[in-house]
Amino acid sequence: MDYNKRLYFERRIRKKVGSAIRDYAMIGPSDRVIVAMSGGKDSIVLLRVLTALRKAAPLAFDLVPVHIRTGFEDGFERIAFWSREELGLEVMEVETNIARIIEEVADPEKSACAFCSRLRRGYLYGVAQAIGASSIALGHHMDDIIETFFLRCFYTGQIGAMAPSRVSNDGKNRVIRPLAYCPDDLVDAFFRCLEIEPAINACPLRVDSKRKMMRAYIADLQRDIPRVKYSVFASLSNIDMKSMCLKG
Secondary structure, X not given: OOHHHHHHHHHHHXXXXXXXXXXXXXXXXXXXXXXXXXXXXXXXXXXXXXXXXXXXXXXXXXXXXXXXXXXXXXXXXXXXXXXXXXXXXOOEEEEXXXXXXXXXXXXXXXXXXXXXXXXXHHHHHHHHHHHOOOEEEOOOOHHHHHHHHHHHHHHHOOOOOOOOXXXXXXXXXXXXXXXXXXXXXXXXXXXXXXXXXXXXXXOOOOOOHHHHHHHHXXXXXXXXXXXXXXXXXXXXXXXXXXXXXXXX
16 A cells, blocks of 8 residues: 555545534543444544544543444454554444344335434443443544435425534434545545455345435536535535525
8 A cells, every 4th residue: 555645645534534523522631432333434434533633632532432233244353353453442342133123123125224323323322321421423424414414305305414513312422423524535545545344234125225316416416516515515504594494
């Protein structure tokens, strides 16, 4: 691997993550931050960047990588080994019955991704309460946030997305998304520099076809409007409330 190439992408992504953390006050002194580790490229990059930032940050905070075992993953052992050997962080692995629940209650003709996500989030909340974590860091990046915005507009008739930092509905847990300023292509470019294979999601059910369609739609828009992702993302914090169709 070209060292200069890796350094280039690492500097870019660290700058964006650092800006997101600062802009949304994601991490404070003495915080204990859970890093949700699925074993996919996004969670791997997130843990790698947060580890590097912790070493350089003027404030001290703890990182606790946590893997919620769904029963569908394959190859997470190498991710745990990489975290331990490369980053000096032991991954906390939580056994669950998520695979059995999904196989019993999910409709095989529909995507179970959202349902699985809610189940995993519930386990993460439990771990956060048990260890006294101040926040849970998820690996959603700019593309995920934009796709969610369009999905909610088109399919639910609601303006909304994924907040870079928010408190859960029960008020007990805080979720942060430090990769919020990072487009998928930057995350992917840096991930390829790390030279590690991601874990495989071997879920037998259908993938989220609506999200896949939205991803293709945004890619088409980007051919005509190269900076469309940045414009859409910026609009989510630049709302002209006077022009909205709000009822009195």
